[in-house]
Amino acid sequence: xxxxxxxxxxxxxxxxxxxxxxxxxxxxxxxxxxxxxxxxxxxxxxxxxxxxxxxxxxxxxxxxxxxxxxxxxxxxxxxxxxxxxxxxxxxxxxxxxxxxxxxxxxxxxxxxx
Amino acid sequence: xxxxxxxxxxxxxxxxxxxxxxxxxxxxxxxxxxxxxxxxxxxxxxxxxxxxxxxxxxxxxxxxxxxxxxxxxxxxxxxxxxxxxxxxxxxxxxxxxxxxxxxxxxxxxxxxxx
Numbered sequence: 690x691x692x693x694x695x696x697x698x699x700x701x702x703x704x705x706x707x708x709x710x711x712x713x714x715x716x717x718x719x720x721x722x723x724x725x726x727x728x729x730x731x732x733x734x735x736x737x738x739x740x741x742x743x744x745x746x747x748x749x750x751x752x753x754x755x756x757x758x759x760x761x762x763x764x765x766x767x768x769x770x771x772x773x774x775x776x777x778x779x780x781x782x783x784x785x786x787x788x789x790x791x792x793x794x795x796x797x798x799x800x801x802x
Numbered sequence: 803x804x805x806x807x808x809x810x811x812x813x814x815x816x817x818x819x820x821x822x823x824x825x826x827x828x829x830x831x832x833x834x835x836x837x838x839x840x841x842x843x844x845x846x847x848x849x850x851x852x853x854x855x856x857x858x859x860x861x862x863x864x865x866x867x868x869x870x871x872x873x874x875x876x877x878x879x880x881x882x883x884x885x886x887x888x889x890x891x892x893x894x895x896x897x898x899x900x901x902x903x904x905x906x907x908x909x910x911x912x913x914x915x916x
Contacts (some may be wrong), residue, residue, distance in 0.1 A: 693844075721902055721903070723904075723905075725907075731909070732892075732908060732909040733845070733892065733907040734907075735904065735905075738904060740902050779844060779845070783903060787903070788833050788850070788896055788898070788903040789847060789850065790847070790905055791847075792844035792845050792846075793844060794843065794844045795842070795843075797842075
């Protein structure tokens with residue numbers, strides 16, 4: 690079945706550690722790709738997006754993601770996390786570039802000071 | 803600031819008692835969505851409006867209905883809430899720019915069913 694997979698459900702890091710969250714999707718053809726973040730008690734916010742062009746995209750708060758078409762992956766990275774990055778992170782795919790999003794199950798990140 | 807607003811933020815209803823959740827937007831987007839998000843799960847699309855065209859997801863229960871009286875407002879009606887309908891309900895909007903869509907989310911309404 691077509692889906693979006695996030696491999697890590699819970700990640701615990703110390704401040705200044707590097708972060709990489711995996712995301713794989715199973716849709717062929719054109720896709721638009723997104724990472725959303727949900728801070729505790731807050732609404733979903735867009736971190737970054739990929740539509741086309743440079744497969745390495747930079748988002749807000751020092752996050753970046755790399756689209757690897759051959760691997761159907763869109764992994765999220767940050768070189769040095771902060772306590773304020775504690776949140777839930779969702780990968781989302783718009784198959785065909787259309788208006789509907791399919792979300793992954795989310796990764797809950799806890800950064801200890 | 804342009805935004806997506808959801809009211810109320812918290813809603814308590816009784817088993818079987820109809821409830822309506824509200825969403826409004828100042829972004830003038832032509833697409834509006836309703837998602838259901840249960841604890842520790844991904845948001846699940848219930849339906850969306852593309853302008854006035856209603857698009858229901860195949861697995862959305864008949865218990866869930868929606869209305870969009872104008873561009874700015876969209877309502878989610880749950881006709882007979884069950885305990886399993888307790889969840890966070892998210893409204894989102896998007897617009898076609900350069901052939902691409904980016905969704906903007908409201909803060910959500912947390913529904914409790916007693």
